[in-house]
Amino acid sequence: MSLIPVNVWKPMRAPALLITLLFPLLAAAHDWPQWRGPDRNGISTETGWLDTWPANGPKTAWKSHVGLGFSSFAVADGRVFTMGHAEDKDTVFCLDASTGREIWKHAYPAELGDKFFDGGTTGTPTVSGDRVYSLSRWGDAFCFQAADGKIVWSGNVQTKTGARVPDWGFGGSPSIVGDRLILNVGETGLAMDPKTGAILWQSAGRSAGYSTPLPWKSGTEQLAVFGSEQAYVAVNVRDGKEAWRIRWLTQYGVNASDPILSGDQVFLSTGYGKGAALFKLGGAEPVELWKSKKLRTQLNGAILFQGHLYGVDGDTSESASLKCIEWATGTEKWVQAGFGSGGLVIADGKLVALSGTGELTVAPADPGGFHPTARAQVLGGRCWTAPVLAQGRILCRNSRGDIVCLDVRKL
Amino acid sequence: MKDLSLLDRRRFLRNATLAAGAFSAAPFIRAADPARKFRTALIGCGWWGKNILREAIASGRVKVVGLCDVDSGVREVAAEQVTDLNGDHPKTYNDFRELLDREKPEIVVIATPDHWHALQTIAAVGAGAHVFVEKPTGHTVNESRAMLHAARASGRVVQAGLHRRIGPHHVSGMAFLQSGAVGEVGMVRIFAHGGGGKERPSANSAPPAGMDWDLWCGPAPLRPFNQKLHPGGWRHFLDYGNGQLGDWGVHWLDQVLWWSGEQYPKRVFSSAGRPIAGPAILNEKEQTSDTPDHQVAVYDFERFTCVWEHRRFGENRAEKHAIGAYYYGTKGTLHIGWRDGWTFYPADSNAPTRHEDSQLQEPDGHNLRLLWADFIESIETGKKGVANIEIAHRSSVLPLLGMISWKTGRSIAWDGDKEQIIGDAEASKLLSRPYRGPWVYPGV
Numbered sequence: 001m002s003l004i005p006v007n008v009w010k011p012m013r014a015p016a017l018l019i020t021l022l023f024p025l026l027a028a029a030h031d032w033p034q035w036r037g038p039d040r041n042g043i044s045t046e047t048g049w050l051d052t053w054p055a056n057g058p059k060t061a062w063k064s065h066v067g068l069g070f071s072s073f074a075v076a077d078g079r080v081f082t083m084g085h086a087e088d089k090d091t092v093f094c095l096d097a098s099t100g101r102e103i104w105k106h107a108y109p110a111e112l113g114d115k116f117f118d119g120g121t122t123g124t125p126t127v128s129g130d131r132v133y134s135l136s137r138w139g140d141a142f143c144f145q146a147a148d149g150k151i152v153w154s155g156n157v158q159t160k161t162g163a164r165v166p167d168w169g170f171g172g173s174p175s176i177v178g179d180r181l182i183l184n185v186g187e188t189g190l191a192m193d194p195k196t197g198a199i200l201w202q203s204a205g206r207s208a209g210y211s212t213p214l215p216w217k218s219g220t221e222q223l224a225v226f227g228s229e230q231a232y233v234a235v236n237v238r239d240g241k242e243a244w245r246i247r248w249l250t251q252y253g254v255n256a257s258d259p260i261l262s263g264d265q266v267f268l269s270t271g272y273g274k275g276a277a278l279f280k281l282g283g284a285e286p287v288e289l290w291k292s293k294k295l296r297t298q299l300n301g302a303i304l305f306q307g308h309l310y311g312v313d314g315d316t317s318e319s320a321s322l323k324c325i326e327w328a329t330g331t332e333k334w335v336q337a338g339f340g341s342g343g344l345v346i347a348d349g350k351l352v353a354l355s356g357t358g359e360l361t362v363a364p365a366d367p368g369g370f371h372p373t374a375r376a377q378v379l380g381g382r383c384w385t386a387p388v389l390a391q392g393r394i395l396c397r398n399s400r401g402d403i404v405c406l407d408v409r410k411l
Numbered sequence: 412m413k414d415l416s417l418l419d420r421r422r423f424l425r426n427a428t429l430a431a432g433a434f435s436a437a438p439f440i441r442a443a444d445p446a447r448k449f450r451t452a453l454i455g456c457g458w459w460g461k462n463i464l465r466e467a468i469a470s471g472r473v474k475v476v477g478l479c480d481v482d483s484g485v486r487e488v489a490a491e492q493v494t495d496l497n498g499d500h501p502k503t504y505n506d507f508r509e510l511l512d513r514e515k516p517e518i519v520v521i522a523t524p525d526h527w528h529a530l531q532t533i534a535a536v537g538a539g540a541h542v543f544v545e546k547p548t549g550h551t552v553n554e555s556r557a558m559l560h561a562a563r564a565s566g567r568v569v570q571a572g573l574h575r576r577i578g579p580h581h582v583s584g585m586a587f588l589q590s591g592a593v594g595e596v597g598m599v600r601i602f603a604h605g606g607g608g609k610e611r612p613s614a615n616s617a618p619p620a621g622m623d624w625d626l627w628c629g630p631a632p633l634r635p636f637n638q639k640l641h642p643g644g645w646r647h648f649l650d651y652g653n654g655q656l657g658d659w660g661v662h663w664l665d666q667v668l669w670w671s672g673e674q675y676p677k678r679v680f681s682s683a684g685r686p687i688a689g690p691a692i693l694n695e696k697e698q699t700s701d702t703p704d705h706q707v708a709v710y711d712f713e714r715f716t717c718v719w720e721h722r723r724f725g726e727n728r729a730e731k732h733a734i735g736a737y738y739y740g741t742k743g744t745l746h747i748g749w750r751d752g753w754t755f756y757p758a759d760s761n762a763p764t765r766h767e768d769s770q771l772q773e774p775d776g777h778n779l780r781l782l783w784a785d786f787i788e789s790i791e792t793g794k795k796g797v798a799n800i801e802i803a804h805r806s807s808v809l810p811l812l813g814m815i816s817w818k819t820g821r822s823i824a825w826d827g828d829k830e831q832i833i834g835d836a837e838a839s840k841l842l843s844r845p846y847r848g849p850w851v852y853p854g855v
Contacts, residue, residue: 164620
């Protein structure tokens with residue numbers, strides 16, 4: 001089998017790039033319809049936003065509160081979608097992106113699930129066309145009409161499939177791959193018909209990991225890559241058959257960070273002291289090119305930008321650092337100690353990084369060093385959720401569910 | 412001396428060592444070989460077991476030959492981590508008996524849940540190994556006594572994981588108390604508070620693929636598997652642990668014995684419950700934990716009273732410290748804590764407070780490195796370890812007595828010399844418990 005991975009969403013990049021080239025002074029604003037963005041790589045195509053701020057920080061567009069959890073944001077058609085937990089219920093929220101005003105919400109009973117952390121929701125809603133999909137830690141799957149929150153279909157996929165609930169619940173967000181809805185439920189995923197919620201195939205055995213299914217094209221085959229309990233596994237979304245598997249043992253089965261695929265290579269990194277490795281695909285088995293303890297991403301996956309990885313090294317329980325390492329070799333380029341277990345997004349060649357304690361920093365994505373151009377303390381509490389930059393606004397949250405939306409539009 | 416040949420020098424040194432041995436009470440004092448690596452095995456490869464093993468590896472004094480865990484995923488992760496750390500390739504086992512039999516380890520680290528400590532410690536010393544066992548020693552008093560007797564009979568070193576015995580700020584805090592700076596101490600209050608609220612039941616489920624749940628439960632009752640129990644939640648299930656008092660309480664009670672030099676309390680009374688967490692639930696579908704959400708235990712010693720308190724709700728912002736011990740003296744109050752080190756609040760309001768920072772290993776805030784070095788030194792020199800089984804047994808009995816008082820609803824009069832409850836047959840029964848077959852409760 002020849003493996004020539006091509007990013008499925010790559011064609012969508014071209015118009016954005018073209019517009020940027022033709023009108024270099026005009027800001028390009030884009031949606032962020034799902035976890036890790038339009039291309040599922042943590043990179044926003046947004047340009048022309050304010051990367052220097054006054055001493056008191058950027059303008060706050062609005063604030064909100066959605067309840068406990070670590071869910072990130074999907075932004076589409078002027079709306080923000082996220083989740084939170086309060087009083088034995090999870091709630092899926094649809095907010096107006098410019099004002100924060102609540103457009104609709106849907107609550108359903110759910111456990112807090114606070115074993116060894118604050119608990120609450122951990123997945124992020126996914127927008128596809130006029131639909132929004134969400135998955136709870138306990139397997140409650142929903143398809144909403146984006147416009148008004150009307151439920152198109154819903155059901156608990158855990159009880160339907162008998163899949164084991166991982167120790168911290170299902171952590172991956174829903175992923176639309178071709179004409180299928182793919183969930184990280186079961187050892188190597190679950191496929192549903194997004195129109196009806198019918199289950200097309202399922203997997204059993206060990207627990208799921210906590211990553212979001214990552215679409216990947218291999219020749220003509222459409223694959224999805226899953227963090228599973230003891231491996232990262234690529235399966236064919238048509239029938240759930242395995243294409244390749246990399247055995248990857250992380251304490252408590254927390255294969256949570258999203259894998260990164262580029263060319264014919266796969267990068268994996270997890271926390272609890274595990275570390276990172278780069279593999280080459282294409283042969284009978286994936287071949288390890290290097291491995292290192294320099295980058296141990298426990299929650300948020302690193303971001304690959306121009307041959308370098310930017311990510312958080314270390315666990316929530318210790319003083320994690322922000323790091324830059326070289327993709328090809330694993331060589332550490334710089335370390336920003338004291339960053340904590342935060343997250344980041346890259347936009348227009350800049351890191352937009354939210355520290356574990358709520359300091360937001362902008363700095364060029366430069367392997368030569370970390371040199372911030374803007375800083376502001378935007379939140380308190382525990383900030384383990386990566387910020388999102390979409391439509392000229394930066395969205396940040398903490399575990400309590402306090403949201404701040406910052407206006408970084410130039411006009 | 413300058414003309415001594417190498418051979419002569421060796422002979423001289425050996426004779427000198429023999430001479431030193433001849434004058435020493437300890438028969439097995441010998442020059443330690445710092446390059447010697449002990450064949451070491453770990454039983455219970457979870458979070459804490461690996462914390463201990465990491466320090467053992469960091470000491471450079473062990474070769475890890477075997478790992479035992481009833482969850483295949485857990486032991487495989489642990490084996491890979493050992494190989495990453497020092498290149499050893501330990502064999503993995505589901506059953507500790509097989510590990511002892513095949514690997515013949517010189518040191519066994521036991522970091523299983525409390526209900527397994529006794530049988531595994533007794534088997535390990537019986538197989539000739541020195542043992543580092545987690546605290547509290549036993550799940551019931553007579554298990555701990557059986558461990559003590561087995562250790563004595565075997566002549567092996569058995570040390571418990573009471574790392575605060577050697578933690579720098581605990582050692583200096585004790586020295587400060589003993590210096591008289593706190594005056595006469597008439598009461599000690601020890602505590603470990605945290606946040607929490609009402610507990611919802613979780614659904615029972617199949618155990619993880621590759622987990623031998625029956626063997627995990629072992630001599631204890633076979634509960635339906637639930638993710639509240641494993642990994643990591645068993646301390647709050649009375650079948651396997653003794654709640655906050657058995658976990659945190661033993662550390663602070665141990666320091667009270669250390670400070671006072673007393674061996675045991677005359678009387679123990681405890682009140683506890685679950686008014687906030689709600690009633691304990693166990694049925695075919697779901698379960699909650701069942702240990703108290705708060706507890707007060709009063710220990711009557713000869714010269715002072717010690718009060719234990721814990722709450723798993725209502726995080727305390729009224730007081731300065733959430734964890735530790737207040738030693739109330741005539742000259743002031745000494746707080747010995749965890750990450751907050753120790754602080755002395757003088758009775759004289761004009762006198763300055765005194766403070767010493769903690770010196771812990773993070774991220775988990777312990778002093779296992781020092782305790783491990785002490786353990787190795789005990790093995791090599793025959794010196795008594797700071798948390799040796801004699802000490803650890805006496806300290807571990809205290810939370811267990813507190814739990815008996817709570818369960819019976821009355822105070823317990825304790826004869827610490829005979830290790831018997833005085834005049835209470837019903838409470839005395841709780842010094843042991845029935846084992847699930849085929850496991851047999853250890854005899855003393």
